[in-house]
Amino acid sequence: MIPFMFGEEIYEYFKQIKQIFDPNGIFNPGKIVDAPRMNTFLRIDHTKPKREFQTYFNFDNDGGFSNSIEKCNGSGDCRKPQILGGTMCPSYKATLDEKHTTRARANALREIISKSNKGNPFVDEDLMEVFSLCLSCKACKSECPSNVDVTKLKAEFLQHYYDDAGVPFNVWMIGNLNIFNRIGSFAPKFYNFIVKNKVTSSVLKYLLKFEQKRQLPELKEISLKKWDRKHQAARTNRQIYLFADEFTNYFDSDIGVKAILLLEKLGYGVKIAPVGESGRTFFSKGLLKRAKKIAEMNVRNLADLINENTPLLGLEPSAILTFRDEYKEIVSGDLHDSAKNIARHTFLLDEFLANEFEKGQINSNSFTEQSLNIMLHTHCHQKALAGSDALMKVLSIPENYQVEEIKSGCCGMAGSFGFEKDKYDVSMKIGELALFPAVRNAPEDTIIVANGTSCRHQIAEGTSRKALHFVEVLYDAMK
Ligand code: SF4
Ligand code: SF4
Known part of the structure; x- marks a missing residue:
């Protein structure tokens, strides 16, 4: 390339200068002078057919599983230190080890599946090691310039691994x-x-295999669904379906109750969506066979109910956003259109309320005029798939509420990740990168808001401060 760019004569001078200053060729060997041909070290061997697999997720949008790994162009944006902001990649930010970058995970997968001769190349302990500290935070899906989606790749890898190695207890x-x-x-x-x-x-x-220092979450006295069965629902033609996800239903039913009462006070009729869990725990642990069954059951149950007039709303970002993200990529072909339609009409409650506020359906006059300072930590999945603008907007509906978003990445908990004994130290280190210091330094009368149940748990254990769901703040602000 260099002779082509500068001409043979100048290239000869380059060679002579290099020979004078570096006769043994020890500085950057093979660069500029005597460089190998451009097609010498290509990572894809085009003479070999690509190895494709029967996958659980649909990778058609990327042109197949192998191509979805090839999306990584090696730019190294996933090696950004905390000081440069963003969420990607929390495991790298905490360890500063290339092995724990998004890139390493894509590279390791490519290497193993292209070179391994095993029938199931995914059963590989090195691969397991490289994926072990991935928090499935989805930050790479939105922040990587090539949108490499390691959350999806990790889940796919784990299910193939478990297919042969068995599922640990x-x-x-x-x-x-x-x-x-x-x-x-x-x-x-x-x-x-x-x-x-x-x-x-x-x-x-x-x-x-949880860390002994962690506190296990407790159940509420009554689940949200049980409470709702006794609740006299308000009659209105502005109807929505609320998803009583597996976390809100049992651990945070008080938040679910406040969400229903808040919506009813604002003039909406609330029905609990006739579905069970989202499957989030199965997706996160790579148990995709079970996750697929749950996704298909939920899509069948909601196909005729969810539309632009009766949207599906949720409180826990990791659970409700599963309807918007994973479902349409895992359900079988006959349910694909229904899953896409449900995804289009599924919203976080803050997105719905912010939109209604924009349309003038909700008014600041319904809320207190008192002042309040709020610091907001946004859940990783929400940052990646929906952003925090709506959340900032709804928290600012009471006219004297001041909201500041903490420039935190992932909280470090990420479902069960931070509970696990071998991840605990990294989990707390991730929390210490930005979130914990910001919460500790917040004045006593500042309210900390975090919509994720894991985020609130992590904040409580990392800083001894209680964080609230935005619904609790808005409910208390109602006149
Ligand atoms: S994973 Fe994304 S950010 Fe990281 S090196 Fe590859 S393309 Fe760049
Ligand atoms: S999902 Fe999160 S932790 Fe895993 S590679 Fe992507 S950014 Fe890193």
Whole structure:
């Protein structure tokens, strides 16, 4: 290339100068002078056919699974340190180790599946090691210039790994959290005794491979769905469906109740969507066979209900955004159009309220005139798929509320990630990058808002301060 750009004569001078100053060719060998041909070290060997796999997710938009890995162009944006902001990539920001970048994960997958001769190349402990600290935060899906989606790649890899290596007991238990919570909800006091008692909780944490320092979340006395069955729903023609996700339903039903009462006061009729869990725990742990069944069941149940007049709204970002993100990429072909239609009409509650406020359906006069300072931490999945503008807007509906967004990336908890014994230190380190110091330095009378149940848990354990869901703040602000 250099002789072509500068001409043979000048290139000869380059060679002579190089020979004078670096006769043994020890400085940047092979660069500028005596460089190999441009097609010498291509990472794709076009003489070999690409290896494709039967995948659980649909990768058609990327031209197949292999191409979705090839999207990484090596730019290294995923090596940004915390000081440059953004969320990608929290595991790199905490460890400053290339092995824990988005790029390393894409590269490792490519290397293994293109070079391995095994029938199932995914059963590979090195690959497991490279993916181990990925928090499935989805930041790369939006911040990587090529939109490499490692959350999706990791889940796909894990399911193939488990297909041959089996599902570890602790992973199975975490995936099935909703079933344990449902059983526990028949005797919440007993459940809470088990998770709080020193002996029983330590046995539970041992089985789950959780860090002993972590506090397990407790169930509320009554689940959101149970409360709603006794609640006299308001009659109105402005109807919405609220998703009582697996976390809000059992751990944060008080927030769900406030959401229903808030919506009713604002003139909306609320029905609980006739679905169970979102499947988030299965997606996060790579148990995609089960996640696919849940996604298909939910899409079938909602196909005729959700449309532009009756949208689906949710409170917990990681759960509701599954309807918008993963479902349309995992349901089988006959449900694809329905999944896409549901995705189009699925919103975080803050997105819905911000939109209604814009349209003039909600007025600041319904809220207090008192002043309040709020610091907001936005959930990673919300940052990646929806952004924080709507959340900032709804929190500013009471006219004297001042909202400041914390320039935090991921909180470090990411579902069960931060609970796991071998991830605990990294989890807390990620929290310390920006979120914990900002919360600790916030004045006592400043309210901390975080919509993710994991984020609130992490803030409580990392800073001893209680964070609220935005619904709690807005509910309290109603006149
Ligand atoms: S993963 Fe994305 S940000 Fe990282 S090197 Fe590849 S293209 Fe660049
Ligand atoms: S999902 Fe998050 S932790 Fe995993 S590679 Fe992407 S940015 Fe990094």
